[in-house]
Amino acid sequence: MTAAHTLTSLDIKGQVSAAEWQARVDLAACYRLVAMHGWDDLIFTHISAKVPGTEDFLINPFGLMFHEITASSLVKIDLAGNKLMDSPYDINPAGYTIHSAVHEARPDVGCVLHLHTAAGIAVSAQKQGLLPLSQQSLFVLASLAYHGYEGVALHHEEKARLQADLGEANFMILPNHGLLTAFSSIADAFLGMFTLQRACEIQVMAQAGGGELIHIPQQILDGARAMIAGVMKTSQGMGGSLPWPALLRKLDQQNPGYAQ
Secondary structure, X not given: OOXXXXXXOOOOHHHOOHHHHHXXXXXXXXXHHHHHOOOXXXXXXXXXXXXXXXXXXXXXXXXXXXXXXXXXXXXXXXXXXXXXXXXXXXXXXXXXXXXXXXXXHOOOOOEEEEEOOHHHHHHHOOOOOOOOOOHHHHHHHOOEEEOOOOOOOOOOOHHHHHHHHXXXXXXXEEOOOEEEEEEOOHHHHXXXXXXXXXXXXXXXXXXXXXXXXXXXXXXXXXXXXXXXXXXXXXXXXXXXXXXXXXHHHHHHHHOOOOOO
């Protein structure tokens, strides 16, 4: 194996606070869970997490597959996109634009997860967007926004429009582009994406059947937040802390090494 095909080994645990290290471990796990579910797009798309107690955030090293990412390889940047620690890796410029926009406007958001899944893009390309066809869609529609496609997100002037479109929502569909979740924790952002992705998969499958579709009644949609609180035993977020330990156990069996 040539040097070009090997990963740079990094170990920065002793250089960061315990809180930042835990955020790094959870974020690296989130990247690998996305890969494990088959939602990754080679080296593209991105997940970010705030460094606790700061406005800085962690994002993937551009060039690594999601199943390769470790806690030490994550790149720490500020809201202006400056790297705050030495790293052999650059970051995805489109990732910076999207994630800095959300973190700048939403101090309540600890994690932003953006994907280009086939089912997600398929639904994003539909004029009506996500339809109320499944229990999964019920949870998403309680807090869903849309941001129209402006091409690859390389222009910083798009940030203000993305921020305005997102508002206080936790879910966003980017037409012709993909999916995004924004929650206070990494576990909630992942569970939110699992729910959104599953809702999109179900919609595409239901439409492929060719029959008349049954929409969830509006009065049930209106009670979605109370239902989430009842199921997940929390009045805020998605209750991601419930399945997160089990997800990590599965990851430890199938793709260990993220906590390095």
